[in-house]
Amino acid sequence: MRLTLNTGPGKAAGIYTGSTVFQELNAFLGNLSPGPDSIFILTDKQSRSCCLEVLTCAVSSLLAAEVLEIPAGEKNKSLKSAEHLWNILAFKGASRRSLLINLGGGVITDLGGFVASTFKRGVPFIHIPTSLLGMVDAAIGGKTGINLGDIKNQIGTFQNPEAIFISTGFLGTLDSYELLSGFAEIIKIALVADICLWKKLGSIRLQDLLKMKPDKEIWEDLISASVAIKCRIVEQDFREKNLREILNFGHTIGHAFESLSLQTNRNPLSHGHAIALGMICESYLSVMKSGLDSGDRDAIIRMIFPDYEYYPLHRKDLDFMMEFIEYDKKRRSSGACFSLLRSPGNAISGERCEPGEIIESIDFYRALER
Ligand SMILES: NC(=O)c1ccc[n+]([C@@H]2O[C@H](COP(=O)([O-])OP(=O)(O)OC[C@H]3O[C@@H](n4cnc5c(N)ncnc54)[C@H](O)[C@@H]3O)[C@@H](O)[C@H]2O)c1
Incomplete structure (x- = not known):
């Protein structure tokens, strides 16, 4: 199933759900024109262990992607993490033609969306939410952000991802x-x-x-x-x-x-x-x-x-x-x-x-x- 989130002229993001979601992702990646010069997958330790292999088995082109891992948890939705990720992206030669895939719960989609929307004034990104909260809320609507100390979501942008892919299969490992x-x-x-x-x-x-x-x-x-x-x-x-x-x-x-x-x-x-x-x-x-x-x-x-x-x-x-x-x-x-x-x-x-x-x-x- 495909929904669309239109947030302005030329700013529509496809939201894919259902059993064919990985086929849709394969097709999406294959149809990118020009194709990305590099693909990064941002994830946290736990989402990586529960979800990354499922993703790369279904979408084998992502086996070659560079994986960026942060520890799980709200305290990592921070300026420190953002700076760390900007540094890695710069070091690995990411450009505005790269693609960042955010694989995880709301912390990853908020943080990854923020890092992508600010690095080099904006790198395309997609969300693959893996928590229920990420699927129904955090990944939807184009709000990105990090916390400023204890104050939640004080820094952020409004930036729609290129697309969102929701697979309920990921819910199986959530408690x-x-x-x-x-x-x-x-x-x-x-x-x-x-x-x-x-x-x-x-x-x-x-x-x-x-x-x-x-x-x-x-x-x-x-x-x-x-x-x-x-x-x-x-x-x-x-x-x-x-x-x-x-x-x-x-x-x-x-x-x-x-x-x-x-x-x-x-x-x-x-x-x-x-x-x-x-x-x-x-x-x-x-x-x-x-x-x-x-x-x-x-x-x-x-x-x-x-x-x-x-x-x-x-x-x-x-x-x-x-x-x-x-x-x-x-x-x-x-x-x-x-x-x-x-x-x-x-x-x-x-x-x-x-x-x-x-x-x-x-x-x-x-x-x-x-
Ligand atoms: N941008 C928005 O509009 C918006 C809306 C609501 C919430 N949020 C933000 O979302 C965040 C909360 O999101 P959350 O509840 O997903 O928290 P989270 O990202 O911290 O994920 C919760 C835990 O579940 C783990 N996890 C994720 N997917 C998993 C899976 N498939 N199997 C096993 N473990 C998995 C994570 O590693 C983490 O330990 C908050 O920072 C909140 O501010 C943003």
Whole structure:
């Protein structure tokens, strides 16, 4: 299956999914004209061990590609890694006619997209996302980036890859922690923009889905649907001036959960797990501020619990979270702005919430502890 993400005149990226994806990649590489003078594959240690051989077995021309490996993990989405990669590319003689293939999760597609879009003012790149979160979210939409110290995604570009190739076969080596992380972004995309997908999710038992083989049609369907919805939003607002902001539902408070879990000595929450908890708080705010029915809020909570574990919050954690939200990048001069739901499948952005309302929403979450 082929989708297209159009972000301006002459700026369309093909997004390939389905069982023929490696044939499509073979054809894509064969049709490049002029052909690349060198091909680099950026990956991290774990994605390399789980995915590189699968890729090069299916696309043998990539056996000759130069592999650039970084350690796995968010802390490597850094200026240090970018500098290291720019240096290697320069040393290996990469040019604007080279091709960078980003093979990995969201860290690799964000970092690789950033490195490619800035090296020599732009080297063509493609994404082959291998995590669920990468497939449904990070690789789609042309946002590239690195973190600046602890501040996420502070440096980056908007640059669409030449193409994106999504093979659900890669999901087979992901553990349920990573699958749940990606699944939270599927829940989010349904909630902000597609009632049909939301209803479909309601008919699925997440625990059953996690046990299914990655080549099952249901995975393919969920991923294709999420990608199509994200493309529809991004095409209307590539540079996130208004509509695209709805994709931040759950993220303002979710990032505070994520940051809290990383700062303390407790188990770190995955990105998606934190967003799932953020969606609970922001659904509460949606009932208060944007007319979400409380029955729909409760359905959202039932979708999230018990599959995503409750993360206990102490009173003092609230201070940390509120401080974090204050400084969050979505803070405007008049107060923290949220993307909230009017109803499942219908969201608005730019909603101002007072600190007391945000605290109330976190207290609502705390009261859900069993
Ligand atoms: N650009 C965007 O629009 C956008 C959107 C959402 C998230 N993001 C970014 O994405 C990143 C999170 O992405 P992520 O959750 O994929 O994290 P990740 O890239 O760190 O991948 C998670 C882990 O899974 C491993 N992995 C990847 N594919 C695997 C596979 N097939 N089998 C086994 N292990 C595999 C990785 O090595 C890593 O250890 C964050 O940096 C976030 O900011 C970007």
